[in-house]
Amino acid sequence: MKKVITGKDIVRQLRADLIGKDSYRGVTLTYTWLANQFGHFSLGFIPTFVGFLILKKYVTEEQAALYAAGAVSLFWLAFETFNFLGPLLSRKSRSAYVFQPAWGNIAFDTITDLIYFWSGALMASILCAYTTMALVMLLILTVMVLYPAYYWYLTKMYLQTPSYPFQFRxxxxxxxxxxxxxxxxxxxxxxxxxxxxxxxxxxxxxxxxxxxxxxxxxxxxxxxxxxxxxxxxxxxxxxxxxxxxxxxxxxxxxxxxxxxxxxxxxxxxxxxxxxxxxxxxxxxxxxxxxxxxxxxxxxxxxxxxxxxxxxxxxxxxxxxxxxxxxxxxxxxxxxxxxxxxxxxxxxxxxxxxxxxx
Missing domain, CATH: 3.40.50.300 (P-loop containing nucleotide triphosphate hydrolases)
Incomplete structure (x- = not known):
């Protein structure tokens, strides 16, 4: 019978990634994915906090928190849209592939990144100046990220177990x-x-x-x-x-x-x-x-x-x-x-x- 990864396997891997020091055990793909998403969250959180400190001199704190989160979220939306659509719409880029990239898979990855960017921005907004709007939007994003987080973490487990000599699509x-x-x-x-x-x-x-x-x-x-x-x-x-x-x-x-x-x-x-x-x-x-x-x-x-x-x-x-x-x-x-x-x-x-x- 062929093996499949179970929930018990995921919990064991998550425990291994969160507990212990990578300096002596090496870094897994699952650990790298977790660190990468924390980086996306931080890239939403930190610019929003800096933007709030600047904007609060000119508007109320609630407005400054919302404006900063909105501006950072729009920036990352534009950046990821260009990053994804650029090669997709370029005829020269598409014609250079023997095998086309899995565009749907890459689009899903892009959306996942955006959810983490936006979550970081909204968390910073709430901590700087609480607003109900920011809290509701953060709760919605939290629910939305549950399946992508499960899917990508599970996928990394399927990718790291075979022990490929290098990462190659x-x-x-x-x-x-x-x-x-x-x-x-x-x-x-x-x-x-x-x-x-x-x-x-x-x-x-x-x-x-x-x-x-x-x-x-x-x-x-x-x-x-x-x-x-x-x-x-x-x-x-x-x-x-x-x-x-x-x-x-x-x-x-x-x-x-x-x-x-x-x-x-x-x-x-x-x-x-x-x-x-x-x-x-x-x-x-x-x-x-x-x-x-x-x-x-x-x-x-x-x-x-x-x-x-x-x-x-x-x-x-x-x-x-x-x-x-x-x-x-x-x-x-x-x-x-x-x-x-x-x-x-x-x-x-x-x-x-x-x-x-």
Missing amino acids: LSQWSTEHIPDQQIALIRRFLDNRDQGMHLFLFGPKRSGKTSLSVGIATELSIRHHTAVYTSAMKLYCMFFEHDDDTAADVLWTWRKASILVIDDINPGSPIKNDLITPEQFLSFVDTFSTNDINRTVLRQTNVIWVLGDDDVSRKLSERWQDMLLSIGVEKEKLLSLNLQLYSQPAPKAEYDLHMQS
């Missing part, structure tokens, strides 16, 4: 002249609602196969799919582990994940020889002597296989697909993409901040 992946049918193939994997879909990514060093695999898996994590990122060498050891061997702070094992990214199975060019063949990989799968649980999990999990060059003379793609067919994977669920002919990808930066927020 699919829209940041870029290459030249990739055929439309290859883009459609990746979208087919992304939008697949069944389990057991397998995507092979072939390519030499610096072809972008790892970035592409992380980008695909990240989008699925944002959709609240449980994912695990691992290298092939680590996975070989995991084949021998029981699920109850997992540390308590790990939410799910590779067997409980719905998305598995297996990176560095083979290095690819300039190293010509394959370090691991499909036959050798299957032998590791079968060394778990209790039963065929490893075969069953691989058959029922969506897997991204990051391999080296697809050597046509050795029929590597065909051999890896034959290995999966031998354990019961359906042929129509096998997808293969060769990045060898495409140029090196270059990340885009327009929406990097939304990945962090």
